[in-house]
Structures are given as structure tokens and as C-alpha cells.
Amino acid sequence: MALLRATEIEKVYPGVRALAGVTFDVQPGEIHALVGENGAGKSTLIKVFTGAVAADAGSLEFAGEPLAGHDPRSSKSLGIAAIYQQPALFSTLTVAENLNLGAEDPRLTRRVNWRARHARAAELLARVGASIDPRRLVSSLSMPEQQWVEIARALGTDAKLLILDEPTACLPAEQAHQLFDVLRELRAQGLGIVYITHRLEEVFALADRVTVLRDGATVGTWAINEVDTERLIAAMVGRALGDLYPARAVAFDGTAEPLLRVRGLSSAASGLREVSFDLRPGEILGLAGLVGSGRTELARALFGLEPISNGEVQLRGQALSLRHARQAVDAGIAYVPEDRRRHGIIGDLSNRANATLAVLPRLTHNGLMDAVAETRVSADLLTQLDVRTPSIFTPTGHLSGGNQQKVALARWLAAKPAVFIVDEPTQGVDVGAKAEIHRILAQLADEGAGVLLISSELNEVLGLADRVGVMREGRLVAVLERAAATPERVLSLALGQAQEVA
């Protein structure tokens, strides 16, 4: 009997079909790997498992019982524990308290037994082999240490099913192996484990079976000895590249004078090391790499949001000082960030205000904004980008993800910057809007801008980019010409299975 069985799960968000029929099961005493590109629906699937979101269709069974109307609390009491990518710990509390809070009786009048807490915390930490003093505050722990606490906490809930979402994203290699040992032991104890990762070598090192998701649907499930890396990558990437992506009107001129020249860029705080590349006018430079490989950090550094400890950035031959975002904006760099809701748009503001936020000085005469011009500019932009909204005065926060992203792009289109940095521009965006965003990016390049496209979706990078850079562990390990950039090659570079110098 399967520990967890999901049948034909569907989930539709406004404008996005996140899950389109996922069938999946985990047996007790099994590690089942779940792989797929970003946006394939893995995170949503976990949320459905834990009850954080409710599925629109399909059925869930846990230990033979139908699972419906559950929430993270009730599923935890059933024995489903999940570890998310970002540690969700109480930073102002101690390790011991974090390890015990969820496992204890939630009545507020209960006495807290600190001795038992510390003993249990020490035991759990010992089980995962982490030497952390339970009395320390979580805020004083390093990221890997926090990850261990997170893992220990999940163990402590007497879980029957353990779901791990990229647990090794911030663990150094030897600690990752330590984690594998722990997981293998848990498997031996009869736990079912769902293991989500981008690192295929981990799949082969650890998993019993592997399921590939693509576009919210199951591509297939294989026993680990039935597949190899190539086949998994093929399954993840899928077919049908070509006509999904817009044709470029202007051929990329690889010999043009670089627009943006980055040399030896390092940032101690964010782990960037010696990044060098050129971005030419009319070029889309794709940046591939795993989550945590330094792509977003590179974008932030180029936009003046990360302190640069070393290296040089030149725009059209002028060296830039990038201590504030303002300086980047003034120099002509635009950044459409990854976290759209928090950073990309300002939800309370109207579409009009969001669209013109970067060009306000241009719409200002004698210190006052020209409301007529602002309305005209924003209406033009929103129409040009085909934003689906009733009015330019609608708060952007009320729009769907794809339309929010278009508004975020519109803001920078208005500013006509020389360099566009777009970070995961189509994450959580429906297919139609996605194609339109691709068209916009291509058009930008055709008009002579340089576009730095960061995406975890390999198809997107390969379909749009003129050249593809691959990042790993804070380094830009390769920049491939379009012809040379096959999915397999990019993935193996990103995973560190192949070496290449740009």
C-alpha cells in the first residue's frame, strides 16, 4: 500500500495552470525523487501534499485514507513533514525551541520543560549528525546550520512522510553527503521520502524512483536503474522548442562593441567570484545555472544592490560606480527582479503609477507631474504590452501574475535603458503571457538593447538567447554560443559534470 498516492491532481491559479494532472505515489521505505525545471509545478505539488493549498481536482490518499480539507497543521499530525527551500525558523528563538515548538501540544497553558526540550533537541541534532548547541539563537547560525535544524525539526515530528525541497541548495558537498546518510537511514526505518532537487547526481546517489514533472504534468516515473542522466534531462526539457520562441528580426552581431563589459566582478557578501563577460547591443545573453548558483546575485550586483568587493563594470566604455540602485538606473540599467510581488511591482499603486515610476522625471515639468502625459504614456505602454486590465487606475496588485510582470516590464520599457536584466521573467506566468513576454524581450534586443536573461527554465534560455552563460557556485563557468548550447551540455556544466572555460 502506498504511503501517499496522488491521482490526477490539478490546480489552477488565476491565469496559470500550475498543475495539470499529476499522478504520483510514495511507498514506505522509499526515496522518491521529484525533478523538473522551475515552474514545472513541484512547489505547488508539495503545497497540495501538505495542505497549504487545496487542489482543484484529483484525489489524494495518505496511508490508505483519503486526504481532503487538510492544512499544514493537520497533515503534520498525520505524519507529513515538509522542509522548504527557505528555512522557516524563528530567528529570535533558540535552536532547542525551534526544534520543539511544532512537536509540542499547542495549548497555551502548558508548562515548558526546557530540560526535555534540550535533551530532545540534542538527540535530534545528533540523529542528523549536526553539532550545534541547542541553546544558540537561530539568528546566530549559518545557513547550512539552519538547514540542519530544519531537517532535524522535520525528523522530530515523527513523520511517516518527509518532503524535502532542495535541501542541499545551501549545504556544502560533505554536508550533503552527511544528509544522504541520514536520509538512507530514515528510509531503512520505513519512512517515505519525497526528494526534490535540481542536482541529478543526487537523484542517482539517493533515490529509488524518480518522477519528472513538466508544465504541471507528470512526464513519467522510473525506477532509478531504468534511467540515466541524458534521459532525465530529455524528459525535463521536453521537445517542441523552435516555434514557441519568437524569431529575431535583427541578426546578432558578435563583433559589435560591447555595451556592458564586466571584468573580474566579485562580491564577498553574496559569493560572486571573478565574473567576467561582455554584453553586446542587440544581444540576449541567457544565464543558466542552479538555484543558488549566483545568477540573481550577479543581477543584484549589476543593479547596485549588492556591495561589489572587486572588479569593474563598464557601460559603453564608461566605468560605473554601483553603490545604489539609483546609480544603475541613471546609467541606463534596468532590473526586473525575481520576486515580482515584493520587488517587481508596487501592489497598492495603480497600473499607471507602476508603469511610470522609473520615468517620472521625464513626465515632470517645473516640478509637477503632467497627469495627461502620464496617462498617455502609461496607456500606450500597457496597450503595447497587451496588459489585461480594466483600467490604468486598477492597482497592479489586483492583476494576474503574467499581467503584473508585463507592468513590471512596462516600467522599464518606458525608461528605454541600454541594458535589461530580467530575472525569471516568466515564473508563475501562464502560457499566453509567457509568449508575449518572450516577444517583448526579443523586440528589446532587436531595438538595440542588451538583455541579460536569467531563467531556470532551460528552454527559455536556449530558445531566446544569442549566447548562454552558465553559472555555478558564484562563478560564470562558461559562455556558450547558441549553436553549442545544447540542453545536455548546459545542464552538465551547471551540475558541474563538465568543465569548460569560456
Place this chain on the structure above:
Amino acid sequence: MANQTPPRQIAVRQSWAERWFPNREWALALLLIIELAAFAVLGRNFATAENAAELVRLGVEVGLLALAMTPIIVTGGIDLSVGSLMGLSAVTMGWLVEVQGLAPGAAALAVLGLGALAGGLNALLIARGRIPALIVTLGTFSLFRGLAEGLTGGMVSYSKFPPGYLALGQSYLLGLPYQLPVLLLAAAGYWLLLHRTPQGRGLYAIGSSIEGAHFTGLPVARRLTLVYVLSGLMSAAAALVYVARLGQAKADAGTGYELIAITAVVLGGTAITGGRGTILGTLLGLAAIVVLENGLRLAALPAELAQVLTGALLISAILAYRWAQPSAPVPAPLSAEEFEMKTSHVFTLSLAMVVSALIVAAGNWMLVSRLAPVAAGPVVAAPAPVAAPTAPEPTPAARPTIALMPKNKGDAYFVSCRLGAEEAAQEANVELLWDGPTQPDASKQNEVVEAWITRGVDAIAVSVENQAAISTVLRKARQRGIKVVTWDADSEKDARDYFINQATAEGIGQTLMDEAARVMGERGEFAIISASLTASNQNDWIKVIRARLAERYPNITLKTIEPSDDKRDLAFRKAQDILAAHPNVKLIMAIAAPAVPGAAEAVQQSGRADVKVIGLSLPNLCRTFIKDGVVDCIVLWNTVDLGYLTVLASKALVTGDLQPGATSLAAGRLGTLEVAGDEVLLGKPFVFNASNIDDFDF
């Protein structure tokens, strides 16, 4: 928004309602109209052009603060320091003009500079230091007020301002008050800033998502600095208007204004969490508050009601905004499972509210019934006369309206005066209005007198908190043919017809000093605990006491003077400190009604039988201490008689029975009293001690 057939056309027009009331402020506008309609019916002379001008004057100072507060709250911040900064700016203005002899214009510029500087301190810590605004401005709230008090010793009150400057606060231009352009200018400026400039747009972005603003390359720190510096500037401007209106500057200017300003802003639909709000909304919120206060006064309803209604208004406004904005991304409503609002919860809460209401009602009833035997006969059987908000009926010519104002409605001294006033009102068949500040507040006194002038009363009798501040408005009352009497403490002489003099400052001060010397055996150290140190009669008494001391008692030293803010508990604390810090002090002279029992309690608890308290207080408050021997004696007149005489004298003025040149006045049960010039004398101050205290009950 998963619309499969989306409108290709994106609307680029807004309805006028959406444009002007983006946060549904029309709800407040409606409420304001209802308020205006209600007071037009209830309040006398409410709906007049004159009162409209008055409303504007009342609103200007808080209005300036509220305007400045709006962009701050829009950015998700708050500024608690504005009222305190008004105090600091006011005393700086007074010092520059009066002591340094600067021209008012130059002084005003300097004060504005000071305001900007003080705002800059807030800005530095909030925008650059990233410390929460609530904490920073809580600190500067204390700091600015403390500097104002420290620099003036808490007691200096500046009042020598040239008339040209005072016109800013007191004169009219074409029937409109001079302050109106100031407010309009500020409102226009802030409206432009917030709604028409890129800087203003940035403020909304910051308040909505500070990170998002940052990712757009907005200079967040610079924008925040701008609004806090402007707020400091506006506080200083508000102080300049305040000083001009009152004609006096002291350290307590603007006390509590910060909360009124915040209330106006939040009422106006600005979200305290930032990102939403309009200047128009703030002006509406301001109007709602000012109209409420003014309307209640004109309807002769008690001022405390304004506070209760403001609280209720605040809560209902927020609920109304939420209700009117179902589409806004409000925090997800709690599921039943998150917080079971069981019947028991509802019950508990309903109970809480009912109990509180009952408690308050019962408290009122018990007090009234307890006080009943105190005053003569049926006087108190009729509940407080102010509690009769009936529709305005034309006052019969035979029944004049006399309005009496204490310095502080809450002070036991004035509570006993009121008993006599009510007794006389009954006897003489006059309609009595009794209203005033609930804490000593010169500015509030002015506002109440203004309301009475508008309402149209026959006589106004004021116990003056601050001479310079009240005299202008009293003169205005006289110009309107209203008889003006001062009682308990005098205004400038030409501002009133008669002063009901319960006892001269010389009489009080000399009696107190002589009694003190007697108790001390004419040698040793003593200390004074005063009321707020800014009240004019307190300062007069202290002056007389010092003079008498220098003249007659060379072996007695005055060690220290500590203020008690008219609070019993503070007087207690100060007395404890005096006893500990100055062990040779043999006598504490407390010259405020609540201060005597406070000081006496401290002396009694210290077990120091060698220290005595004397002072100026009410028999009822001190009875037990006098019997215990802690309080040797208190010096006072009969306060019930004072209230009684004030009403009778006011009536005599109205009916013409008391006219210039009179030398005596028939005052009911008090018999015939002497009139000396323009003063009616109650009699000599009386010394209450253990032998006679039981003969008095007030």
C-alpha cells in the same frame, strides 16, 4: 483576472468619485454633512458665517500638523514629536522676541529653522539609522518637550509680542481669519507634493513596499528625510500661529496635538500601514474633529463627549473604509478555525462593554447622589445643567444665560465652585453653562469663549489660566455686548467688566507666608509645591511669598519650588523627593488643591513628625490630614461662595443692577458685599485648621 475575453481597451478615465476619493473618503464627507446638519439643529448659531470662520481658526494648528503627518503615514511612518516640537518652537519664539528683542519676522524664520533642524534629527535616525519611527519620535517627543520645559524652567511664559505679529492669530481679513491663508497655502503645498510631484509618488511607493521602491532605484532615505524635515517645519509654523492666537508662549504649547493630528489623518482614510491616503481625506478628517468639538460646545454639550465620540468615530471610520473596499487586498479574514469567535467570546465582549457602560453610569449616579447633601436643597437634584441638550429654544428675556468657565473642570477646587454656581443659578433663575478645559489649558479656554460668543450668551465669567492669552478674546466678547466677568484669577483689566476677587494675591501670599513662619517658628528651610508653574495666579502668589519672605523673615530659606502639574500623585512624589534630598526642610507649602493631600500623604508616610504641610486647598481634601496634624492649616476662601457670587454678580451686570461706580452688591445669602472699583470682594482669605475644619463641607 483569468478573463478569457479581456477588454482590449484599457480605460484611461476615472469617475470623479474615484479621482477625488480614491479611498472612499466620501463616506467621511457624508458623515461630515450629517454632523453639520445635526449641529445646525442642535447648536445655537452654529450655521453662521462667523462660526465658519471660527471653525477655520480652530483647525489651523492641528491642521498644519495633520497635513505634515499625512505623507509621513503614507510612507508607513509616524511622528509623535510634533506636539512637543510646537512647545519648543513656541518658547524659542517667545525668547527670541521678548528676551533677545528680535523682530518677529526674523524670529519666526529662526524658529522655522529650528523646526527643520529638529525634524532633521528625526529624519537622520529614521531614514539613515533605520530605527522604527515610532521609537525615534517617542524619544524626541520627550526630548523636545523636555528641552522646552528645561530652558524655561517650566515657568516662564512669554507674552510681549508686537500687535503686528499677533494679528496673524487674532485678526480678520475681509471677514476671514488671517490663519486661513496659512492653512490653505500649506494644504495646497502638501496636495501638490503628495499628488502632483514625482517625490509624492515615491512616498506612496515607499509606504506600499519599501523594498519595491528600493528596487525601482528610488532614493528612499532622501524621500523619508524630506517628509520628516517638512514635518518639523510645519510644527514650527503651527507653533507660530498658536503663539499669535494666544498671545503667549510657554512650554506646554501643543500638548497632545500629535494624537489629534494622527486621528485626523487616519479618519481621513490614510492607512496607518502606509501606501494609501489623500490630503483631501485629511482635511475632511480634520473638519470632522473640529466641527464635532465646536458643535458640541455650541449645543452646550459637555466637551468630554467629544473625546468619546472621537474614539467611536475612529473605530467606525476604519470599519467603514474596510467595508467599502471589498476589493482591496486586506489581510485575509481569519478562518473560523484560526480564532473561534464563539458565542462565549461575543458574550464576554458584550459583557465587557455593558459592564463598562454600567460602571461609568453608576459612578456618575453615585457621585451625584453622594454630593447631593453637600449643596443646598434641590440644586443637585437636577442633574448637571449641561446635560440637557434640548433643541434650541429662544431664551426668554427674563432668563439670562450665564456661562462660567473654570481653569480645569476636573479640579476639586472648581468642582466645589460649581456647586455654588448652580445654587445661585437656581435662586436667580438664570441658565447656567459650565464648561472648560479638562486639564489646565489656556488654548482650550480661548476656544470655549469663542464658542460662547458665537452661541450668544449674556455673560461670560472666566477663571483665567493665562492673562495674555485670554484677554483678546474677552475684549472681543465685550465688543459684542456680552458682559465679561473674571473670577478666581484675573485677565487684563480692560478685558472684563468686573473681577470677582476672592482674595488678593497679597492677601493669599502674605497669609500663607505668615502662617508658614508661625508654624516654623520663624526659622529654618521650606519648600513650595506649585501647580503647573505657568498659571498666572500661582506666579503672583509666589512673587508675594518671596517678597514677604525677604521683608520679614530673614531666618527662613526657600529651598526649592517643584511643579506638580495639578496632579496629586506627582505632588506626592515631589514631596517624597524633597524630604529625602533636603532633610532640613521643615515645612512644605503646597499651593494647588490636589497638591496638599499629595504632599501631606508623603509627609505622613515618611514618619517625619517634624515636617508640616500648609497650603491652599479644599477642606474636604485635607480634612483627615488636618485632624492628623500633618497639615497645620490651609488658607482658602469659601469656594462654594465664590461660584455663588460669580453667578449673582454676572446676573447683576446683565440686569444692570451692577454698574460702574457701584460700591456695594447685594449677593443673596452672602449679604451685601463691598465693590472696590472694578472688583467685587468676596472677603478675606480664611484659615482652616483643626478647630474649625468640621464647620465646612466643600
Place this chain on the structure above:
Amino acid sequence: MSRFRRELAVGAALVVLLVVVSITAPRFFAPATLVNLGVDNAKILICAIGMMAVILTGNIDLSVGSVLAVCAYLGGLAVKSGLPPVLLLFLVPVVGALLGALNGWLVVRAQIPAIIATLATMVGLRGALQWATQGRWVLDLPPGYQWLGLGQETGQILIIIAALVVFAVAVYVFGWVAGGRALYAVGADEEAARLVGLRPPQVYFWSFVALGALTGLAACLDAFRFRDVPSSGGLGLELQVIACVVVGGTSINGGRGSLWGTLIGVALLGVIGTVLTFQGINAAWAKAIQGLIILLAVTADGQWRRGGRVDG
């Protein structure tokens, strides 16, 4: 010990202040002065403990001063009408708790931001009390009222002990009872708290109730020092109490703070007025010095530097 940096800094400031006083005005340390200071600050401490609970969850309560005044006055009225004074110790906190429940309800159920909801109750309760009493005191309370009839010395000791007992109970609750720990968890991360099975609204609600009950207790303990109850108690108490809590290192955003810090904060701000009198400095400077201490405390420990870079 970087965890307790604020506590140590403020504690050091207190020690320095006391050392200076001990040199310049040793009489400050007379037992009577210290007892008086203890009694006087007992109510601040008790309220500050409740306020800390509320602030730890990320809320705030501006209504404590008004609640204190209402509670003290009602207690006086009840005794006046014949209730044995000792019963106040049980009844008045219940009244306070009910008023706290009103605040909690407004915040949790009506979802009004705490600062606005409690601003409304602060103004409303104060106005209602003044309206109802018209400024009259409750006078001539029976002899059993002052010090509960136990005499001054016993009474003073009782008040100090009561405050210390409340503190000790709070140390236990904040450290060893799930509800107390929940204050920290909910204040640190509401979403994570939900995930571990806590119900944040419940915690918010009860923190307001606890503050109300403690304010009620503080009100009657404070009132027992006297024979009469004035109608205007607790004016400005709210900001005084919030200042003590903040100076003691509790984060206004919730989730961080220690009771010992709050105790030191109360002690530091509580002795200033008296110290000024002993140093012969005009008492008018007390507020300025208090403001300075608040600003120094929040800037000096460097906590704020971690707030992230802001463009400028």
C-alpha cells in the same frame, strides 16, 4: 553575550548613574528613599510587563493610562459603596481584563491596527471617565482602604512584593509556559507560528487581556497608597511604560526582548526624576533627559545597523 547587548548597555548606564549619585548625594541610598522609589515604580513595572507581552507580539497598546484611571476610580467607588477593599485585588484586574479584551477584540476580530484601536479606546475611556466623574474625586474612603488597613510599612512592602511576585510569575510564564513562549514565536514570524500549530490571533487577544488585567492590578495597588482616588490618574502613563519597555531592549517589531531588560528600563527611567532632585537640577529637565536616554538606548547598541542598506 551579544544577545543581551542592550540589557548590558542600559544596565551599565544605570550603574554609572547610581555610582555618580552615590558620590555626590549618598543620601539617595537611604532606605526610605529606596522604598519610596520601589513603591512608586511598582505600577510602572507591572504595566510594563503586560506592555512587553503586547509589544513582543508586534502590537502596541496606547490605552493603559486610561484603563488605569478607570480601574482605580471604579475600585474606589466599589469600596465607597461598601465592598471590602481586599476584594479589589481580585475584582479590579477583572475589569482591566475586560477592557483589555475590548482592545484585543478590536485588533483581532475587527482587524483594526493596534495603534489605532488603542488610540480610540485611550481617548474614549478617558473622555467617558471625565464625563462621568466631572472631575470629582472619590473622597473619604474607609480606613481599611489605605494600605488595605495593614499600615504603611506592611503596605509598602506588600506593594513591592506584589510587583516582584508579578515579575517572578512573568519570568516563569515568559520562559516556561507555552503561552509565554508563543508571544515570542508569534512576534518573530506569524506565518511560521501558524505552521507549528500556534494560533496567532489567540495569542494577540490574550496578550491584550493580560495587559488589561495587570493594569487593573497596578491600578489598585497604586491607589492603596492613598486615602482618596482622583479622577485623572494615569495621564501619560502609556508612553512612559512603552519607553521603559523599549529602552529595556524589546523590539518594537516583536519577537525579541527580555524581562530583565524591562526591569532595568523601568529602574533607569524611574530614578531619573529623583536623582535630579538630589543633584539639585531643575526638575523641568527630567523629560529632556528621558528622551535622550530613549534615543541613546535605541541607537547605541547598534541593532539598527543590521536593518539593511537603503538607497539614498
